[in-house]
Amino acid sequence: MTSNTPFVNTRSLSGRTILMSGGSRGIGLAIALRAAADGANIAIMAKTAEPHPKLQGTVYTAAEQLNAAGGKALPIIGDVRNDDDVARAVAETVEAFGGIDIVVNNASAIDLRGTDDMTMKSYDLMADINTRGTFMLSKFSLDALRRSENPHILTLSPPLNLDPKWAGSYLAYTMAKYGMSLTTLGLAEELKDDGVAVNSLWPVTAIDTAAIRNLGGETMAAASRSSDIMADAAHAVLTRPSREATGNFYTDEQVLREEGITDFRPYSLGAPEDKLMQDFFL
Template sequence: MTSTTASSSPRSLAGRTILMSGGSRGIGLAIALRAAADGANIAMLAKTAQPHPKLEGTVYTAAEQLEAAGGKALPIIGDVRRDEDVENAVAATMEQFGGIDIVLNNASAIDLRKTDDVSMKSYDLMQDINARGTFLLSKTALPALRDSDNAHILTLSPPLNLDPKWAGSYLAYTMAKYGMSLTTLGLSEELKEDGIGVNSLWPCTSIDTAAIRNMPGGSELARVSRSADIMADAAHAILTRPGRVATGNFYTDEQVLREEGITDFTKYSLGAPEDKLMADFFL
């Protein structure tokens, strides 16, 4: 069965092919593992060939987890900032799995310092990975997505909100993340006739990841966060909806799950009461 063949269940990702940026750890890996449990094919374009001194996981260990979960994995070493690496990733995914059904723009860089303190190197890194990388991966995969019977582009970026609070708090980061969201806004309109669902997804609360735990006070931050499983379940719900209908949305994880009939989110919490969880950025 090729990646463009509809699965036997309308709410399963069995046989579907996902090409994602990053995914060695954190939210991206959680989303990939949820898809792998259905029997999806997951190609991961990431730089993490070698272990990070402070963060667990490489693209190879992630691929092993995906295979163990029931999926098929294709680890691809590359940089979403490099045109040729993205082109090679699309070509390798097509060769291995016969098509692409889903692009997941997961890779992201973060720097929450004030403008005085943000180096232009850090600014450029965020723009290149977040905004440009999302545009590039989506653009490069479009011919393959047009051949899928239920294509999706899902980007992990926040709702667009021009309240000065966000730009005033984290200007460089906000500009880069909103570049990802603008890609969702523009492509959802541009690709309507192609039937490609283009959406963004963002968590309502802080999500427990290695990056959170490595921050000062990380253990306490983790306790007032939710597990990445809530994002994985929300992404799964979006990606199993008809792309031709479900498009142009800036979803939150809670919104998606409520639409699926889920109203109790306590299973995703890591110790703190629901009313004590830390809200995420941009909400």
């Protein structure tokens, strides 16, 4: 069945518990809001306790939005780079909601400078948040996930693509994002007998977020899609049976096509489909 409207998934996340890194804004918040509309429990671990001068949203404002949307939110102040913070986030989520069904590795840092200009501080930040943070949040959640009836780990990272273009253009960032994707590849294989689904999701086009606006301003934002397309795609993946959907590097368009959606124009912000900006790594 095809549709000319954004995806409506009749499968539900009602009563499911999600632990997400980041999520106070952008794609992560959109994914969380889509789950909240079903009545999901959502624990968000983010550093942003106070308003940022250049970025909207804190973990507390996000929690207010999730509760208003119909979910049950647990705001957790923590840094995905810090072992104790991650362990505490897992423990607090289990204590509050009785378990964890879904882990969403959303937190990510971006710096597109070349090697000459890249500072090691920025390199370490990306490596620690993107690769190490994804590995650690997934690892610390495994015991709880194994007790779930339909456990999922979803990481916002690209398909592994060894075209030299990407490493040659943004080596430090590419290494950090591919580390997230390698975590998907390895954990999917390692956990397949446990029935824990491990997948990555990546947008085909640029998505209108604060990060995109900081990179390219209104011009780039106008050539992007809304974060709703990633929210709808994530919802579709996370409501699939975990033993039937693991080890995939999904794109948002691929997932929605599998659900019968062929017209993505409702997700665009005004630009024609052939004028949308393509995302990195595809």
